[in-house]
Amino acid sequence: MGSVPLNQAASGNAPHQCISASPRITTERPASRPREELIKDLQEQICKLAALLADEQKAHRLSCKTLTREAEEITLKMLQQHQHNIRELQEAHNAQIDTLRATLKRTSESEKISAEERYGTDQELEELQKEKEERREQSEKQFEKQIAELMKEYQKRIQALNESRENTETTVVTDTSVPGNTAEELKRISEMDNRYQNRIHGLMNENADLGRRFFLKCEELLEERSKAKRETLARELKAKENINSELQGQTGQGEEPKDTSQDKARLFTVP
Numbered sequence: 001m002g003s004v005p006l007n008q009a010a011s012g013n014a015p016h017q018c019i020s021a022s023p024r025i026t027t028e029r030p031a032s033r034p035r036e037e038l039i040k041d042l043q044e045q046i047c048k049l050a051a052l053l054a055d056e057q058k059a060h061r062l063s064c065k066t067l068t069r070e071a072e073e074i075t076l077k078m079l080q081q082h083q084h085n086i087r088e089l090q091e092a093h094n095a096q097i098d099t100l101r102a103t104l105k106r107t108s109e110s111e112k113i114s115a116e117e118r119y120g121t122d123q124e125l126e127e128l129q130k131e132k133e134e135r136r137e138q139s140e141k142q143f144e145k146q147i148a149e150l151m152k153e154y155q156k157r158i159q160a161l162n163e164s165r166e167n168t169e170t171t172v173v174t175d176t177s178v179p180g181n182t183a184e185e186l187k188r189i190s191e192m193d194n195r196y197q198n199r200i201h202g203l204m205n206e207n208a209d210l211g212r213r214f215f216l217k218c219e220e221l222l223e224e225r226s227k228a229k230r231e232t233l234a235r236e237l238k239a240k241e242n243i244n245s246e247l248q249g250q251t252g253q254g255e256e257p258k259d260t261s262q263d264k265a266r267l268f269t270v271p
């Protein structure tokens with residue numbers, strides 16, 4: 001920057017310009033001018049320089065005030081914008097949290113209803129299993145009763161046949177037609193014995209087969225119930241993991257950004 005004329009510095013037309021070189025002052029004493037005039041001239045130049053310096057200081061103070069005011073206005077605007085952005089982020093974060101909480105509540109209610117339905121299904125299965133067990137016990141008792149009755153009838157027939165055989169043996173000597181009748185009676189007794197034995201074995205086999213089928217059916221029902229519980233538990237765990245991951249993600253995104261308005265304001269601070 002060049003030197004500023006004295007008249008412009010005094011009038012204040014260049015408040016932001018600095019003096020880089022002072023006016024040239026002659027030190028040689030002219031022969032035609034007395035010493036007093038030279039001193040007076042130097043004093044006038046010093047006064048002008050002092051006035052110019054005062055004007056420059058005043059202009060510098062004004063520019064500092066202006067820059068400080070502008071910096072404060074910019075800082076205030078940035079702070080207001082920052083607070084506005086923070087409010088928007090908090091509102092969006094709260095809305096997302098409310099949505100996730102509502103989703104979690106609906107999921108919990110649906111899982112609760114599903115659990116109640118499963119509990120009702122388990123009760124129905126237990127009642128069905130209990131009813132089947134009672135029917136099986138009744139069938140076993142009925143089979144045992146039938147087997148006991150058949151055994152009792154079988155023993156009666158055997159006893160009657162033994163008595164008939166004894167009577168036949170006592171009269172076989174006197175009656176010639178008795179051996180034929182005895183042979184037929186023994187044959188009939190043997191056939192009846194075989195028939196009852198076959199019936200008893202058939203009932204016992206049927207009872208054992210019914211027991212095996214009952215136990216197989218119970219195992220199938222227990223396996224289906226266990227599989228349904230495992231699948232439901234897996235769905236519940238997966239839903240909870242998804243909700244927790246979404247909550248953690250939204251919490252990470254909703255953190256308040258660092259306030260840099262003070263650092264930016266320092267750039268406009270005047271020493």
